[in-house]
Amino acid sequence: MRNFSVFERFSKAFKDHPSLTRILVVSTISGGGLIAYSEANASYGANGGAVVETGTKKKKVVLLGTGWAGTSFLKNLNNSQYEVQIISPRNYFAFTPLLPSVTCGTVEARSVVEPIRNIGRKNVDTSYLEAECFKIDPASKKVYCRSKQGLSSNGKKEFSVDYDYLVIATGAQSNTFNIPGVEENCHFLKEVEDAQRIRKTVIDSFEKASLPELSDEERKRILHFVVVGGGPTGVEFAAELHDFVTEDLVSLYPRAKGSVRITLLEAADHILTMFDKRITEFAEEKFSRDGIDVKLGSMVTKVNEKDISAKTKGGEVSSIPYGMIVWSTGIGTRPVIKDFMKQIGQGNRRALATDEWLRVEGTDNIYALGDCATINQRKVMEDVSAIFSKADKDKSGTLTLKEFQEAMDDICVRYPQVELYLKSKRMRGIADLLKEAETDDVSKNNIELKIEEFKSALSQVDSQVKFLPATAQVAAQQGAYLAKCFDRMEECEKSPEGPIRMRGEGRHRFRPFRIWKLRGISKTLSQDTTESCALDHKGVGKMELIPYIIRYRHLGQFAPLGGEQTAAQLPGDWVSIGHSSQWLWYSVYASKQVSWRTRVLVVSDWMRRFIFGRDSSSI
């Protein structure tokens, strides 16, 4: 639904009234939003990790990376038996979803960063090293790091750090697909420095276009901004840039008027393909109204210093002169991860494969989360014989419904695709699953399944295996999950809480991080990661309320489209487009800030932009 009415009136009010009205409205609404959505740091301490105060030597956790995953891990870890050594070239956490805003000065770079030394609980011993890990050596349990700066008089810059546990959260880098010229000529939008550089380049372009002795053609080239990639980041940047140009720059740079052009190149048939069709349509329509030239089905083949070549689906290659390109087409693997994957036999993958407990497959005590890793969800069909024999407690060679039902709890935890399958087929329980497999309408209690029938009943469920998107919310939830596992490591070693091991004895230590895209269930935006699973398990079987279980909850996704309009796809396939979603966006992004400092700064930046516009100083 498009909730235009009320907010369009607001927006009209903005146009008719002077700045002060804006302050009032902004502060009232975003203030309200703040109170409504801001979460005080939930107190995990009480029922969370066991605080061990023994004299034993602390376990050394080396954490690589200070992005969403690493910071979330650090923020949630609450067990004094660990000593955390953070290693990252950036001594701060950056709230990356606001980077497109930083490129145009809607929000300041400093408002979206928080020093990593300020993050983490007091009872956990943490220290930070500003260095980049360039080699992981699982055999000797060491990571090798390089500092930007010389360490001693002989200029040595490398050192190694030992670990007991290694948590890899280095994230990913921009993917150039090895297209020639991209690395040299394009701007990326992964780091805060990238956003600062883009901002400076935009202003520089306008200054350059104002100089004398320039041909009209050259001026038009300089003011042609190209965005490659129609994902949320590329689209948001194009929208921000359009707002910056029309709201702020055109009046300051009269010579630039009429020469500015923004082009968005997308290889697929539509932009924002991960969103609902309604959002895609709205965005394309809005961009076309705004004069942003969206070229769909355009595959970039080469980038020269002053022009970019793209091929249409028909195979036609055209070359477009440009002033600046922002490249935002997806993520690639960092060299250190590539090297590590080769070492552990994952050389042909895009990201580190982990199991459902975020442990890197084929290693000991190494965990990976966030954009550098993907969870390799085990397929039911691979384990189907083991599952059958575990469930067949009386070793009768057949499963009764009772046996099946008893095993189902563990199966659903271990293989969440089973549950997803039930949901997707609108089945309420196991009986329905069996019914689908069985052709005869037998009474539930008399069902006895042979292994073939069991296989047939489960044959379709693996189609529901989902891969989590490489987003901030996935990384943050994985970090929180892993911290909880670390907190309870000792406790769960003694009394494991995970599902039964299908191909072994006993139980898994922890419940797995669940790959689960909720559809039609969650109606709130709350990110309470400690919430119980039980609520969502109706119809599957009784499940104990275990308060520390964490699984991925999709909290919705935003795509700001400029002009104070945002598209939002909320859990349960709710779609909201327009000014209302923009306010929701303000509220959510304010509430999700990592500290009160950045929260205050971001909100005051928004207010400043409303009142004074964006700054065009070239610093």
Added chain:
Amino acid sequence: MRNFSVFERFSKAFKDHPSLTRILVVSTISGGGLIAYSEANASYGANGGAVVETGTKKKKVVLLGTGWAGTSFLKNLNNSQYEVQIISPRNYFAFTPLLPSVTCGTVEARSVVEPIRNIGRKNVDTSYLEAECFKIDPASKKVYCRSKQGLSSNGKKEFSVDYDYLVIATGAQSNTFNIPGVEENCHFLKEVEDAQRIRKTVIDSFEKASLPELSDEERKRILHFVVVGGGPTGVEFAAELHDFVTEDLVSLYPRAKGSVRITLLEAADHILTMFDKRITEFAEEKFSRDGIDVKLGSMVTKVNEKDISAKTKGGEVSSIPYGMIVWSTGIGTRPVIKDFMKQIGQGNRRALATDEWLRVEGTDNIYALGDCATINQRKVMEDVSAIFSKADKDKSGTLTLKEFQEAMDDICVRYPQVELYLKSKRMRGIADLLKEAETDDVSKNNIELKIEEFKSALSQVDSQVKFLPATAQVAAQQGAYLAKCFDRMEECEKSPEGPIRMRGEGRHRFRPFRIWKLRGISKTLSQDTTESCALDHKGVGKMELIPYIIRYRHLGQFAPLGGEQTAAQLPGDWVSIGHSSQWLWYSVYASKQVSWRTRVLVVSDWMRRFIFGRDSSSI
């Protein structure tokens, strides 16, 4: 007087109470300060420049520089017959007195800058080019400029601009005194980018010092910050750095504790020599309490990559290892000005010599103001014969007191040192001046002076010629003065308002910009540059109230010393040191901001610092 009591109590309250109290106090007081001190842009328009709406071609004014002088000129110019072409490599005005605060993140870089395109009156046609002037050609009335960026496909970066009037306000650069290694190894503190680099370097030093495998000695070297130059900027930076380290960094970087050292090297016998002795003493005492090592009488002789050599007055040379040096010893001449001075025969000077109307000596239609220029005040003794014959209206060869008195108005305007001399000797009028020269106690009305006696009476007055300091307030006042002259150019051409030409016929067009350090007169901080001179001319002779006259009013000077204490030397030799002056400093600096945007940003930065401390992210 030191107004400690009240503010010490405030300061104690800050320590005892949590953040929220701070917000309240800061917002109340600085808010009050804002209201009290902030000046709405005085309406010059009404009685100011004559707005010419004719069809004649506009005169082209080329303004070089967007610093204090240039911006003030631009802000005050109010005559539509000019077309102003601004040329500067920086497209913004920077509030330079806050640069030391920017180095430590007390204030953000962006809060102290305002785009130059936002400055200037609507009725004046202005445009801006982002380029650096590298050659002034007075013969062909052209300036030659170079852009940072290539202009066209052939990479040409240079272009020329014609002018009718040229206003040079390029400022100065840091003076290295040709000491080897300074240029390569030291940080300067002239530009916003310098301040940003210093901030990054400070954080980098702390990160580096936290890395493993560093010797204690090396760690101490890295954390040794050296400031060269005990002027207001150097002292303020040392104080800011000390606060940053003790208030914010030491708790975040436990390894750095005890290894941080700040050294201030000053070649003279004291720091802050331009201030009152009480301030100097207080500052030296406070720095010694704070552990800032002030080395007086230390002349830097050489700077290597990791150590700095200094010579004491006794001739002893010592070498000190350092991590970072900030060089703040005074100003030097920019190459373009040096080149221009050579062209016009001023090759052996430090800055462009102008007359009292800010016209560059030996040129037509070229004006220079701010740090790149000094006013060459004409000496009375050089013109004494001409003055005598002008005053001797009846050509009797002697001056009567009446004749003298009639000429005195013009003499005092043209040669302000006469008036200063009277003031400094506590004389109330001309009779006293004559009395000093005459040995006989003659009755006033019978005095008749021969030229020798006249010379003798005026022989000492040239000792009172003052040079204006290279400060922001001088530059700003000169800019406003010149704008007023430009506004009234046509009007004053017809009916000149300046003093009688001593060596020519008629009158000067304008009253001169007066070199005048007020002592014991001005009791307010108001910078009402349009105020009449008349008030200060009691005892000298009746003078008409001419509303547009501008002369330099010294508005006092601040030296922030850290720990929320500031030394202030206010007009009339008022000295105030301590927390009270810090609040005055906040108020004055907030009120002097060039726009409401920067004012709001600066005040909110101060509040943010009070509440959350300074940010230590390395961006």
